[in-house]
Amino acid sequence: xxxxxxxxxxxxxxxxxxxxxxxxxxxxxxxxxxxxxxxxxxxxxxxxxxxxxxxxxxxxxxxxxxxxxxxxxxxxxxxxxxxxxxxxxxxxxxxxxxxxxxxxxxxxxxxxxxxxxxxxxxxxxxxxxxxxxxxxxxxxxxxxxxxxxxxxxxxxxxxxxxxxxxxxxxxxxxxxxxxxxxxxxxxxxxxxxxxxxxxxxxxxxxxxxxxxxxxxxxxxxxxxxxxxxxxxxxxxxxxxxxxxxxxxxxxxxxxxxxxxxxxxxxxxxxxxxxxxxxxxxxxxxxxxxxxxxxxxxxxxxxxxxxxxxxxxxxxxxxxxxxxxxxxxxxxxxxxxxxxxxxx
Amino acid sequence: xxxxxxxxxxxxxxxxxxxxxxxxxxxxxxxxxxxxxxxxxxxxxxxxxxxxxxxxxxxxxxxxxxxxxxxxxxxxxxxxxxxxxxxxxxxxxxxxxxxxxxxxxxxxxxxxxxxxxxxxxxxxxxxxxxxxxxxxxxxxxxxxxxxxxxxxxxxxxxxxxxxxxxxxxxxxxxxxxxxxxxxxxxxxxxxxxxxxxxxxxxxxxxxxxxxxxxxxxxxxxxxxxxxxxxxxxxxxxxxxxxxxxxxxxxxxxxxxxxxxxxxxxxxxxxxxxxxxxxxxxxxxxxxxxxxxxxxxxxxxxxxxxxxxxxxxxxxxxxxxxxxxxxxxxxxxxxxxxxxxxxxxxxxxxxxxxxxxxxxxxxxxxxxxxxxxxxxxxxxxxxxxxxxxxxxxxxxxxxxxxxxxxxxxxxxxxxxxxxxxxxxxxxxxxxxxxxxxxxxxxxxxxxxxxxxxxxxxxxxxxxxxxxxxxxxxxxxxxxxxxxxxxxxxxxxxxxxxxxxxxxxxxxxxxxxxxxxxxxxxxxxxxxxxxxxxxxxx
Numbered sequence: 094x095x096x097x098x099x100x101x102x103x104x105x106x107x108x109x110x111x112x113x114x115x116x117x118x119x120x121x122x123x124x125x126x127x128x129x130x131x132x133x134x135x136x137x138x139x140x141x142x143x144x145x146x147x148x149x150x151x152x153x154x155x156x157x158x159x160x161x162x163x164x165x166x167x168x169x170x171x172x173x174x175x176x177x178x179x180x181x182x183x184x185x186x187x188x189x190x191x192x193x194x195x196x197x198x199x200x201x202x203x204x205x206x207x208x209x210x211x212x213x214x215x216x217x218x219x220x221x222x223x224x225x226x227x228x229x230x231x232x233x234x235x236x237x238x239x240x241x242x243x244x245x246x247x248x249x250x251x252x253x254x255x256x257x258x259x260x261x262x263x264x265x266x267x268x269x270x271x272x273x274x275x276x277x278x279x280x281x282x283x284x285x286x287x288x289x290x291x292x293x294x295x296x297x298x299x300x301x302x303x304x305x306x307x308x309x310x311x312x313x314x315x316x317x318x319x320x321x322x323x324x325x326x327x328x329x330x331x332x333x334x335x336x337x338x339x340x341x342x343x344x345x346x347x348x349x350x351x352x353x354x355x356x357x358x359x360x361x362x363x364x365x366x367x368x369x370x371x372x373x374x375x376x377x378x379x380x381x382x383x384x385x386x387x388x389x390x391x392x393x394x395x396x397x398x399x400x401x402x403x404x405x406x407x408x409x410x411x412x413x414x415x416x417x418x419x420x421x422x423x424x425x426x427x428x429x430x431x432x433x434x435x436x
Numbered sequence: 437x438x439x440x441x442x443x444x445x446x447x448x449x450x451x452x453x454x455x456x457x458x459x460x461x462x463x464x465x466x467x468x469x470x471x472x473x474x475x476x477x478x479x480x481x482x483x484x485x486x487x488x489x490x491x492x493x494x495x496x497x498x499x500x501x502x503x504x505x506x507x508x509x510x511x512x513x514x515x516x517x518x519x520x521x522x523x524x525x526x527x528x529x530x531x532x533x534x535x536x537x538x539x540x541x542x543x544x545x546x547x548x549x550x551x552x553x554x555x556x557x558x559x560x561x562x563x564x565x566x567x568x569x570x571x572x573x574x575x576x577x578x579x580x581x582x583x584x585x586x587x588x589x590x591x592x593x594x595x596x597x598x599x600x601x602x603x604x605x606x607x608x609x610x611x612x613x614x615x616x617x618x619x620x621x622x623x624x625x626x627x628x629x630x631x632x633x634x635x636x637x638x639x640x641x642x643x644x645x646x647x648x649x650x651x652x653x654x655x656x657x658x659x660x661x662x663x664x665x666x667x668x669x670x671x672x673x674x675x676x677x678x679x680x681x682x683x684x685x686x687x688x689x690x691x692x693x694x695x696x697x698x699x700x701x702x703x704x705x706x707x708x709x710x711x712x713x714x715x716x717x718x719x720x721x722x723x724x725x726x727x728x729x730x731x732x733x734x735x736x737x738x739x740x741x742x743x744x745x746x747x748x749x750x751x752x753x754x755x756x757x758x759x760x761x762x763x764x765x766x767x768x769x770x771x772x773x774x775x776x777x778x779x780x781x782x783x784x785x786x787x788x789x790x791x792x793x794x795x796x797x798x799x800x801x802x803x804x805x806x807x808x809x810x811x812x813x814x815x816x817x818x819x820x821x822x823x824x825x826x827x828x829x830x831x832x833x834x835x836x837x838x839x840x841x842x843x844x845x846x847x848x849x850x851x852x853x854x855x856x857x858x859x860x861x862x863x864x865x866x867x868x869x870x871x872x873x874x875x876x877x878x879x880x881x882x883x884x885x886x887x888x889x890x891x892x893x894x895x896x897x898x899x900x901x902x903x904x905x906x907x908x909x910x911x912x913x914x915x916x917x918x919x920x921x922x923x924x925x926x927x928x929x930x931x932x933x934x935x936x937x938x939x940x941x942x943x944x945x946x947x948x949x950x951x952x953x954x955x956x957x958x959x960x961x962x963x964x965x966x967x968x969x970x971x972x
Contacts, residue, residue: 231503232511232524354524356448357516357864361895365449400510407504 096172096190096197097223097392099415104199104223104394108192109172112136113199116418123174125201126185127152128266130420140167142176144212145184147299148266163212179203180214181372182267183300189217198386199223204371205378206238209274210267210305216385221392223415224383227373228351229397229404235351235375238275241368245272245325246281248347248366253285253323258344262364265293265329267372268349270300270307272327277308285323288313290337292329318342333362351375383410395419439467440475440537441570447586456587460595469623470538476626478583479592482615484541487548488556488579490518496557500564501525513915516857516864519576523569530565542620545578589693600630606642608694641686641694643677644714644760644768647830648690649821649838656802656822656841664825666772667797667805669817670840671755672730673720674737678702678754680709681764687719698739700747702754705790712764713782716829717756717794725789727755729816729931731945756783757794757821760829768829772837775829812843813931819843845928846944846970848873848962849953852923853883855905857915858890866905866917867898871927871947875940875964883921884964886940887929892949901952921958926950932970942967 098105103115111121118135125131127141127148134153141149143160161167163186166175176186181202188199198219205214235241245261252259263269269289276282288311289297297310313326321341330348332338351371352358359367374382383391383405391412393401398414405412446459460479464472498508503525515521535543544563548556560579567575577583590604593611597604610629614621652659659665676695679686685706687696696703699719709715721733732750739746759779760768767775776796783793797820799805805820812819819842827837850871858867868890872883893901901923908920931945941964 230511230514231501231507232515232521234524234528355515355864356520360448361865363451363895400507404504404507 096192096195096221097199099417103417104415106172106190109170109174109190111140111169111174113188114201114419121169123176123188124149124186125179125188125199126182128182128202128420130418131201140174142178142184142186144303145186147302148182148184148296151295151299152266163215177215177217178212180205180208180211183211183270183303183305185211187215187217189219195220197221197223198388200225200382202227202373203382204374205382206235208238208271208372209278210270210300210307214382216382218387220388221390222383222386222388223392223394224379224401225373225419226379226393226396226398226401228354228371228375229379229393229401231376233351233354233371233375234377235369235371238370239279241349241370242272242275242279242281245347245349245368245370246276246279246284248345249281249325250284252345256322258321258323258341259325260338260341260344260346261325261327261349261368262330262333262346263327263349263370264372265290266296268370269293269327270297270305271372272349272370273297273307273310274305276325282308285325286311286316286320287327288316288321288324289327290329290332292332293327313340437533437535437537437540437567437571437574439463440471441568441574443475444574444585445570453591456591457595457598460587460592461599464595464599468536468538469626471536473621473623473626474537474541476592476596476611476629477615477619477621479585479587480589480611480615482619482621483583484546484578484581485549485618486579486581487545488560490580492553492556493522493560493576493579494518496560497522497526497564499557500561501527513857514864519580519582520573522576523572526564526572529568532568533566535566538623540575541578545575546620548579596629600632602630602633606633608642611694641679641681641684641688643679643686643688644766644829645831646675646677646690646716647838648833649840650833650836652822652839652841656806659802659822659839662799662802662805666776666823666825667799668757668794668821668823669797669812669815670819670821670842671718671720671727671794672816672818673718673727673733673755676702676717676719676754677760678706678709678713678715678717678756680706680711680713683711685709698736698742699752700742701752701790705754705787708786710763710782712761714759714761715754715756715779715782716758716760717754719752720755721750722753722789727753727816729945753790753792755792755794758829771826771828772823773825809841809843818930845930846932847926847928847950848966849924849956849960850887850927851883851921851958851961852901852905852919852925853885853921855901855917855919865898865902867893867902869901869923869925869949871925872921873940873962873964873967877964884940886938886942886964886967887927887944887947889927889947889949893952897952924953924956924958924961926953932967934971940964940967942971 094107102112102117102119104113111123112119113123114125114131115122116133120137122136122139124139124141127145132153138157140159143162146160161176163176163178166173173191175189177189179185179187179201181204185201190197196219198217202225203214249259263272287308291314294312297307300307345365347366347368348364349368349370351369351373353367354369389411391405391410392415394415394417402412402414443459443463447456498505511525512521548559564572593607594604597607675690677688685703687699687702689695702719721728735750756779759775762778783791809820822839822841824837830837850873852869853872854870855866856868858865870885871887872885875882875884905919908922910918910920927947928950929944929947933943935943
């Protein structure tokens with residue numbers, strides 16, 4: 094029997110009798126990270142990485158939560174479970190499951206690029222690797238994050254020079270904090286005030302509570318017109334087209350997401366700019382991560398499942414797909430509408 | 437190439453005309469004239485011949501990226517644009533080059549045309565190593581001869597005119613012939629575009645601003661007596677001014693675009709006009725001597741290169757209805773009826789096949805006109821034009837001298853049965869729909885497709901329909917999906933004909949979506965009988 098299977102509730106470990114990122118309530122849930130499509134309310138008890146505690150307190154308040162430090166191991170029904178950094182967002186983890194000498198790893202979402210707001214991805218040797226595939230097409234090759242951050246900084250500077258607020262759409266949890274920290278590291282904060290939509294304030298607080306160094310990010314609603322004209326305002330994509338934007342008068346808008354790699358994705362959102370900055374692995378990243386596990390079996394989930402399975406199979410890897418209910422499932426080209434899934 | 441790439445990105449990233457104009461002026465000011473010459477060529481719509489066939493480009497890129505062909509196709513489907521797909525999949529840049537646009541065109545792109553495949557492939561691999569993402573994207577477009585930039589020719593014209601502080605009509609005139617397919621524009625030519633006006637350019641080929649008719653909304657009787665009006669059919673063609681001055685002919689479209697080379701028949705006609713003549717009228721296609729439906733003319737629109745086959749299949753004529761200049765004198769303040777008489781006199785000695793006078797329709801009362809107007813469709817016209825007898829030729833869509841009294845389009849409520857992905861900006865959205873109506877001719881009531889349409893919805897509606905298409909998909913056939921019938925749209929079209937080629941037995945012209953009938957269920961959609969009733 095496989096160590097991880099797919100049942101109606103999600104990824105399931107029959108030997109240990111627990112689920113990983115279930116999309117329907119179960120008795121015991123292990124969470125890879127706190128994005129809404131992976132961490133859902135209603136289960137009996139939760140196990141997650143220690144670093145995600147503060148964020149989960151915001152996202153799923155009141156759950157019964159146990160946490161593990163990265164690398165710490167617990168045994169449940171004879172199955173060893175440990176969590177290892179996935180580099181996706183603060184507290185994101187790969188779930189390593191070991192039973193009778195066989196090791197399976199569920200990746201959750203991951204990226205290989207450095208990110209000042211979370212622990213770097215760690216390759217785990219395993220027999221079977223369950224991998225995401227959000228950006229599993231060769232068109233997705235990320236540039237150095239710093240180069241993208243510099244572009245954002247240049248765009249902001251130009252808007253500020255023209256007395257125009259810069260509204261940068263990005264996912265409220267993960268991307269917003271990463272951009273804030275990266276802009277600070279790039280020395281770009283002299284341009285003006287860094288601000289955000291109210292929906293991000295509590296998450297910024299959670300990051301700080303978890304010990305992540307963030308620059309000051311003001312609540313945009315507390316600022317007046319003069320200050321706003323030189324500000325960079327981080328806003329969730331769901332704020333696009335809402336009356337909330339009226340306070341900025343004339344503004345420039347952009348979206349920071351891996352989806353922005355493709356011109357059409359930006360153009361049909363009618364945005365001024367798109368910055369391809371992703372918290373997911375790109376094509377080379379996915380292939381490198383898969384190779385580094387040494388897994389003899391690869392199971393592809395949410396994203397480009399048929400493409401990745403065929404590609405890996407042609408490369409001589411024993412690959413198959415799982416039809417999960419995580420975001421981006423089956424529709425590689427569709428943009429997540431809200432901040433449920435991080436691009 | 438970098439400066440041009442930056443300009444391209446700037447134009448691509450804004451919809452503001454002001455911002456585009458500023459970016460154009462900045463660019464033209466900053467780069468060497470050689471590069472500016474090529475940029476002006478592309479921006480004004482110039483298309484060099486294809487230097488590298490897309491198949492060769494695809495195979496070379498697929499091999500350079502180490503991908504199987506099917507995976508390149510998957511990528512192309514996701515991106516929608518071929519050159520962009522190539523740029524995305526190639527391995528990272530090795531060593532950037534400082535070469536400008538002109539050098540790239542002259543030394544790297546144009547010489548590739550007609551070379552052996554292996555030579556081209558080797559050259560491409562070498563070129564790609566020197567270009568970053570944006571450079572590769574543009575290089576691919578340059579090689580395909582298919583670079584389109586998000587600016588109109590008139591905006592480029594305006595930018596150049598403002599830069600040189602000269603009249604934009606003068607620049608438009610100087611751009612005549614500048615954008616031909618086999619040209620290699622030079623820095624000197626670019627400087628000539630911006631030069632101060634010379635004497636011989638005083639009159640030049642410049643047209644007059646077009647006078648545009650307003651749609652008639654109020655009842656026709658509010659115009660007073662029909663005796664005060666000249667009534668003509670409203671021709672369904674391309675509005676154009678035919679200018680003959682200084683022994684040269686110019687054909688201008690309404691967008692101040694010179695289309696002389698696209699309509700050699702009209703040019704030939706113009707060559708027979710006396711010097712100092714400007715006519716206003718409509719270019720129409722001919723079918724056996726009669727004015728043909730617009731669909732025939734449409735086969736020539738956008739074509740820069742005219743094959744003998746196209747010229748034979750869709751010959752054109754010029755339907756003249758006004759004269760704006762005669763003997764070099766501006767006639768625009770002369771009364772409509774007097775201009776009309778002058779036009780008839782000028783036209784009399786000319787080829788009656790190529791030059792047709794738009795006939796005056798004469799009835800005694802508006803009711804008679806209204807009845808006659810019902811024949812518009814069968815006559816292949818869009819309704820009537822009403823022109824006040826004593827009025828001058830105005831400017832733009834102003835005044836109350838010219839009215840268009842169009843027939844209403846035909847409409848039916850139809851059901852979406854297939855959806856297809858769009859292109860370019862909408863490559864990842866289902867934007868093209870196949871529509872069906874109920875059909876009980878076979879005994880059982882089924883949906884029979886009869887039209888495809890893709891325009892008429894807002895971005896929000898397209899996104900909403902896209903979600904429904906994905907949710908209700910029955911089967912996928914490449915980029916096409918069949919869907920469970922749930923979506924009902926009101927579809928308008930300009931004409932309807934019997935067709936043996938279509939299962940429905942009919943073909944409609946210019947189908948377009950009027951609105952989404954969210955208030956109607958699929959069962960309430962129209963029937964094939966309703967469509968057949970529209971066939972006379």
